Amino acid sequence: xxxxxxxEIIETVRMxxxxxxxxxxxxxGISLLDCISDDKNVVANRVYDKITxxxxxxxxxxxxxGAMYGIPIVNKRVSVTPISLIGASSLGYxxxxxxxxxxxKATGIDFIGGYSALVHxxxxxxxxxxLKTIPxxxxxxxxxxxxxxxxxxxxxxxxxxxKEMGALIKEAAYLTKDRDSIGCAKLVVFANAVEDNxxxxxxxxxxxxxxxxxxxxxxxxxxxxxxLELIPDGDLTAVCETVKKTAxxxxxxxxxxxxxxxxxxxxxxxxxxxxLAPTPAMGDSxxxxxxxxxxxxxGSCGTTAALALLNDAVKKGxxxxxxxxxxxxxxxxxxxxxxxxxxxxxxxxxxxERLEAMTAVCSVGLDMIxxxxxxxxxxxxxxxxDECAIGMVNNKTTAVRVIPAYGKGVGDEVDxxxxxxxxxxxxxxxxxxxxxxxxxxxISAPIHGNKN
Amino acid sequence: MKAFIxxxxxxxxxxxxxxSTFLADLNINxxxxxxxVLQGKFTMIMAVDTAxxxxxxEKIAQELTRKGEEIGTEIVIRSxxxxxxxxxx
Numbered sequence: 239x240x241x242x243x244x245x246e247i248i249e250t251v252r253m254x255x256x257x258x259x260x261x262x263x264x265x266x267g268i269s270l271l272d273c274i275s276d277d278k279n280v281v282a283n284r285v286y287d288k289i290t291x292x293x294x295x296x297x298x299x300x301x302x303x304g305a306m307y308g309i310p311i312v313n314k315r316v317s318v319t320p321i322s323l324i325g326a327s328s329l330g331y332x333x334x335x336x337x338x339x340x341x342x343k344a345t346g347i348d349f350i351g352g353y354s355a356l357v358h359x360x361x362x363x364x365x366x367x368x369l370k371t372i373p374x375x376x377x378x379x380x381x382x383x384x385x386x387x388x389x390x391x392x393x394x395x396x397x398x399x400x401k402e403m404g405a406l407i408k409e410a411a412y413l414t415k416d417r418d419s420i421g422c423a424k425l426v427v428f429a430n431a432v433e434d435n436x437x438x439x440x441x442x443x444x445x446x447x448x449x450x451x452x453x454x455x456x457x458x459x460x461x462x463x464x465x466l467e468l469i470p471d472g473d474l475t476a477v478c479e480t481v482k483k484t485a486x487x488x489x490x491x492x493x494x495x496x497x498x499x500x501x502x503x504x505x506x507x508x509x510x511x512x513x514l515a516p517t518p519a520m521g522d523s524x525x526x527x528x529x530x531x532x533x534x535x536x537g538s539c540g541t542t543a544a545l546a547l548l549n550d551a552v553k554k555g556x557x558x559x560x561x562x563x564x565x566x567x568x569x570x571x572x573x574x575x576x577x578x579x580x581x582x583x584x585x586x587x588x589x590x591e592r593l594e595a596m597t598a599v600c601s602v603g604l605d606m607i608x609x610x611x612x613x614x615x616x617x618x619x620x621x622x623x624d625e626c627a628i629g630m631v632n633n634k635t636t637a638v639r640v641i642p643a644y645g646k647g648v649g650d651e652v653d654x655x656x657x658x659x660x661x662x663x664x665x666x667x668x669x670x671x672x673x674x675x676x677x678x679x680x681i682s683a684p685i686h687g688n689k690n
Numbered sequence: 691m692k693a694f695i696x697x698x699x700x701x702x703x704x705x706x707x708x709x710s711t712f713l714a715d716l717n718i719n720x721x722x723x724x725x726x727v728l729q730g731k732f733t734m735i736m737a738v739d740t741a742x743x744x745x746x747x748e749k750i751a752q753e754l755t756r757k758g759e760e761i762g763t764e765i766v767i768r769s770x771x772x773x774x775x776x777x778x779x
Contacts, residue, residue, distance in 0.1 A: 250776050302747075308766045491776055494771055
């Protein structure tokens with residue numbers, strides 16, 4: 239048929255209609271550096287005006303592209319320059335947060351990311367002010383997402399900031415206690431944060447970026463699982479090859495969508511993020527890919543190895559399919575957003591310790607994990623410190639997005655609805671790391687961080 | 691624009707006729723047709739050119755979805771670019 243075979247056409251159609259292949263997000267990165275003013279109302283107005291002007295047609299364009307290629311474009315999002323910088327002169331951080339939310343609602347986008355600070359080596363006075371506003375900003379807005387980078391392979395770990403983040407996560411949980419502490423689902427703590435990530439809650443627009451950039455995140459765990467179902471007896475080399483081929487095809491579509499969107503929106507093409515991002519829907523699970531490889535349930539011994547294989551094969555398959563691969567690009571393992579992970583956590587097969595090991599080989603970290611509401615802030619800081627250590631030493635991005643669900647304990651569940659999903663509260667060690675955390679200071683960069 | 695229309699559903703009399711007539715009314719040229727029954731479902735693929743159709747592509751997609759609902763099959767049009775991207779280097 240013309241230059242394509244019937245089987246090729248049917249394969250593409252089935253990926254989309256039966257196996258949940260979608261473009262998870264078209265994210266427009268917008269620089270807000272030219273919005274800075276020492277007057278808090280002026281900066282808030284400039285932020286609102288610039289975002290609504292630049293992203294005016296983002297949703298409409300996303301829908302048009304979705305119709306053109308017959309593929310769902312699930313979210314349209316905006317990421318902005320870290321707000322810690324934009325509000326540095328006026329200190330009107332909460333005014334900016336409200337302007338971001340208002341602009342998100344006016345343009346009809348799903349999320350706006352960038353209520354962020356990069357404090358991996360140290361925090362300035364204005365950044366300290368900004369950090370303290372994060373819980374209130376998340377509690378009083380709907381679409382605003384926040385992230386804080388507290389460690390990097392080059393700079394080491396800022397343990398003062400890590401200590402602070404434990405307290406801020408607790409506060410965000412309390413301020414949104416009537417909604418299962420959803421504020422924490424919009425707050426990520428990073429090591430080695432990337433500047434072009436299109437995925438939330440960790441998206442922000444780095445200062446090394448152009449004025450208006452399109453980054454696209456594609457996703458298709460169901461497509462990978464279906465491809466593996468066809469080789470039930472294949473060895474792991476065959477598994478790798480199958481994942482690579484599938485990732486290549488998925489990423490090619492991401493590249494096409496990113497190029498088309500950049501052209502239609504008159505923006506720079508940034509990157510394609512070829513992450514496998516699950517949703518709570520059946521058939522859209524990363525955990526089920528690992529189980530298809532041969533694990534009885536995710537969380538069993540062998541899980542880390544299977545995930546390492548998957549993460550690496552996804553990168554290798556995708557890298558040639560796009561002119562610019564970036565963002566997080568790998569396999570996501572959020573607990574509440576993946577039906578296979580939810581089931582394993584409910585069954586007790588998946589523990590915090592196993593999840594921590596998995597984060598050493600996946601693309602992000604401890605993600606969307608509900609923990610008991612009475613978990614101390616020092617324990618949360620220590621969870622962050624452990625995760626940052628993995629990221630720092632292994633020269634990769636790691637992140638923590640835990641939800642200490644206020645008033646809830648092990649045996650309870652949280653339910654955020656939509657893409658954020660539902661999760662059982664998982665037990666966490668009650669042993670105290672308080673003295674270690676309260677020492678503060680810095681953990682210096684690893685020897686291999688000094689590359690010059 | 692070069693595009694592919696897929697029609698998937700239960701086999702019944704007159705599907706090709708109805709879809710073809712509908713496309714003719716929209717001034718969409720059919721360049722190739724292939725049909726088969728896959729896993730018990732009628733599956734038709736049409737290679738088409740929408741260059742002479744005055745409607746914007748998303749409107750054509752909407753109209754085809756509506757027509758599909760009327761006939762009782764799923765009709766989707768996709769730009770040929772997505773298939774080329776996925777299957778041709």
